[in-house]
Amino acid sequence: MPQAIKISPNTILLKSDPTLPLSEAWFDPEFWQSQQAVTGTGNGRGAVWFINSQFGKFVIRRYRRGGLIAKFNKSHFFFTGQKLTRPWLELSLLEYMRSIDLPVPHPIGGLYIREQGFYRGELLTQTIENAKDLFDIIKTGSSHTLNWQEIGAVVKRFHDEGIYHSDLNCHNIMIDQNNKVWLIDFDKCEQRPQDEKWKQSNIDRLKRSLDKESNLHNQFNISDAQWRNFLEGYRG
Structure with a gap:
């Protein structure tokens, strides 16, 4: 489980990697920008910053809401206890999956700040070195270079351990x-x-x-045979 450290009455630091001098500043992109350590940004189920620092390469992800509610509330969630916050839950799951040797990012820590019954949160994980997501690989016309059976087998490993990925898509497989x-x-x-x-x-x-991506991008092509290979790998 993450180690919870109270920074202030409303700010809690969650630490998963005890070897790093983690602080509240590590979750502030401007802190890293001042050191010329921000190498890129992205979007997904949160705002994302890629960091290349003296301590290693990290990804900061700021939790955001989706759907209609995001139009008037982008990043605040009801606070119902520390162990139900998004960063605590995700860090705890990552720590568990790492302990059983599933291929997931190394968790560094999290942060949540309480504000009048709500909280906002961030997560920090280690970058997966020299990796591309499935979307980028396929979009460059390289789907034939992928080991689709192995991709299926890895997804099966998670399922065999009871791990439900709520947003399993081609951007979240690397x-x-x-x-x-x-x-x-x-x-x-x-x-x-x-x-x-x-x-x-x-x-x-x-x-x-x-x-969906195949309909949006001309170069994004997956053959029926490749998908069958995925299913064969999944079924073992």
Whole structure:
């Protein structure tokens, strides 16, 4: 479990990696910008900053709301206890998955700040070195270079451990230079009892994401044979 450190009455630092001198400033992109350590930004299920520092390469993700509520509330969530905050839940799950050797990012820490019954939060994880997400690889016309059976087998490993990924899509599967398959972004994910329904729902979600991107991008192509290979790898 993360170590909770009270920075102020309303600011709590959550520490997963005890070897790093983690502080509140580490979650502030301007702190890293002042050191010329911000190497890029991104969007997904949160605002994202990529950091290359003397302590290593990190990803800061600021939790954001989705859907209609995001139009008037982008980053505040009801506070119902520390162990139900987004950073605590995600760090705890990452720590557990690392302990059973699942290929996920190394958790560094989190931060949440309480404000009048609400909180906002951030997460810090280690960058997966020399890796690209499935979307970028396929978009460059390189889907034939992927080991689709291995991708399927890795997804199955998570399912066998009861890990439900609430947003399994082609942006949250990464392949590194050694062809190792990783899963990222475990916000709102959880460990569930074994049930074929949620597992199939996960697979269907991934297929929908691939089909969606294929309709949006001319170079984004996946053959029926490649998807069959994925399913074969998943089924073992």
